[in-house]
Amino acid sequence: MSQEEQPLKEKQEEAPPERRSLLQRIFVRRSRRSAILVPILAVFTALVIGAVIILISTPAVITAWRNFLSAPGEALSLTWITVRDAYFTLFQGAFGSPADIVAGFQAWVKSGDSKALREALRPFSESLTISTPYIFAGLGVALGFQGNLFNIGAEGQIFIGGIASVFVGYSISGLPMIIHLPLALLAGILAGVVWGAIPGFLKARTGAHEVINTIMMNYIAFRLTDFLLSGPMARPDGLPITPEIKPSAYLPLLFGQPMRVHWGFILALGAAFVVYWFLWKTPVGMEIRMTGQNLHAARYAGVSISVIIVLTMALSGALAGLAGTNQVLGVDHRLVRAFSTGYGFDSISLALLGNSHPFGVVLASLLFGFLRGGAARMQSVAGVPVEIIRIIQGLIIVFVAAPEIIRSLYRLKDVKKTGPVVAQTTEQS
């Protein structure tokens, strides 16, 4: 520590030293330029590397390159075709085939029948459906980061939110939708609040680190789900699935079958706006950001740190809980074991990619939704394994988390850069 003070002292004179935690610096970047440019270049670079991986994992391409000297044209064209096909089918899988969409649109204009159009837009709808829980959970994690709290418990909060909503969804009947649906949503929110507030309370009261406690809360949530599905909440026939929720608790579809995208997506966009408004336009939001950026100054300014920590974790949990609620009420209509396939953990990456800003999280979630949505078609049509998409997602995160790679790759100037030797000052007199 003290060894770093010497070079830092100089910075104090030009630009004051960073007093924020490492995580804060990674997840809430200050320079607007690096917050926008780095993710875009990271995505691009990841796609380029993804293409290389696709190529070396395609035997035909390897064979063609072996014969490069005899048939150079073939090797090059095969390379181009392989990459083009992979990414084109990925695009089609994510958005739908442009030709079909145009044809469907013409049919709709001519005959007023939107069925063909809806069918053509189904991939797009699927991508949005996948994005929706990402947005909720990503917002939850991002809100935590704004308060310098690392909520790793989003996955558990998703399960708990899902359980609460599904219970309200199937156990109450005879209510009109206007009451039943909000009730089911509220149940998910409250469950998330509780699941987030517990680690928050433990931190505020005892100083226990929220990372440890949210991880532990995850295990409790997973096993609690297993237990409930194995008996108390299982279907009458004993399968580890809950009964189906009443249609009055469904999140309605936006456009009707076969497009599965539902009102949850609109809710998620609304939530993003509310989070933005709350954090930047209200006194309590300002307290969260103050506490996140500089706890000491927040205390000095009269903010009650304990209250803010519990509140931040509770709200973070509420948003993550809504991701579970959304899946249950909008997509699955019941709860099965492992119904969340890691949305909670991915959401940490999304908060990172979106610079912990609500709108950034929405964009990042859409990106991940489209990648995941398109992956299946890429596998079935172009024969490129789905795992490639996982690799690309991973690469994006690596590049965003280590922006120096991107900066040096594209010769971006780092505005905040100080002495180049700062890192090597462990050598002492």
Next chain:
Amino acid sequence: MPPVLELRGVTKTFPGVLANDHIDLTLNEGEILALLGENGAGKTTLMNVLYGLYSPDEGEIFIRGEKVSIHSPHNAIDLGVGMVHQHFMLVPVFTVTENVMLGVESTKAGVFLDRAVVAERIREISKRFGLKVDPDTRVEDLSVGAQQRVEIIKVLYREANILIFDEPTAVLTPQEVDDLFVVIRSLVEQGKSLIFITHKLNEVMSIADRIMVLRNGKMVGTTTPEQATEASLACMMVGREVLLEVEKKPAQPSEVVLQVRDLCVRDDRHLLAVKGVSFQVKAGEVLGVAGVQGNGQTELVEALTGLRKVESGQVTIVGHDTTTASPREITESGSAHVPEDRLRDGLVLTLSVADNLVLNTYYQAPFSKGMALQPEEINKAARERVEQFDVRTPSTSVPVSNLSGGNQQKVIVAREFSRPIKLLIASQPTRGLDVGSIEYIHRRIIQKRDEGCAVLLVSPELEEVMSLSDRIAVVFEGKILDIMPAEQATREKLGLLMAGVQESVQEAAAV
């Protein structure tokens, strides 16, 4: 004979800042060169270039006439350049010997540390230069002055001939400063050459052979103590005439605003840091608290402002018991706090100047209405305060981290002083600031006093306490040793009290 050290045209830029602009410097054998300049003038950058922490963009370095390039501190040490850091680089739980040998370990049979050999050399060095230190003591048991001597020994142990002292007196009592100067003179007598970085004028006048003044990264001149006066040096540093003395009318104290009785406070290690302190501050007076840093001042101020729990005793502000009040309650009771560490407590660097100007009032009307902040009101107030307190900033929406230290402090002063306050608690209000900003903040404090505000000023800078206070309290190890009217306080008297020597003992010594 060539000079021991010569820098020619050294230039170092950071993005947006020209820290060193073609600086030429020569250091002759056996000379004390004082490098004088405000904070941000580029002194430390220049020395970090010399010590291998930064590589210069342009320029050459010659040591004894030979051109060298210094890549790392290790490299610098090999070339005989040693640095005594302002913040000590010592391992508290190690002994003096272990600290000195750290990095250049002597061994027996290649693997076992040979402490005896090192301890013997430390004794030699310590005798030769008058650096009194016991090699077997653990560093954490040493006084600050002794820790500094260990730092000097470390440098000498590595056989440095060119010693750089970076603001060495910042943490010392006046008596320790005198001791340090004795050591420095003996170093020079035995052929070492010294660069002494400081922004304190009186020190420069008493110790330097030659004075180099830096301003905004440029060398503005070289002079000697014989040719210069403190006023002329200040003028060179700042670039204009500076009032070194604060002009003030006699105080007119009225009712008691802050009353402290038998206050005890624990520090972070749960040790008693404030031990039964009692005092009062009246409206219209400045009570200065003098003392070497780390004698309970930080804990005292934190307890008074609600940031730290009071162990026992009582605090009342304008008649209200605030012993257990929260920071917000204390703020709302009409007290203002200029915190000791502005970057830690006083500002949220990433937030805008405007937000920082309402850091503790954002939730009140007119800055908030119902559930929503009122950005127009916040910005309007910010523009007024920036204007009124002469904060130099491109706009009120830039992050406060973009401002210089002096302007950051002005943001805090603007925020705290523009509220209707009855009590001002200012802890090291001018720490690390340039002469111009110090002058400004001093004037503002006296202005508040004259408006009938009670002021508690805590500062380790004796000059500051003496020039601003109407009464002076001296703290030592968590106790107030004496409170005296400012007229009766002399440097010597305060200095001895700061070192823990009680008046009765002083008198006895005089006899």
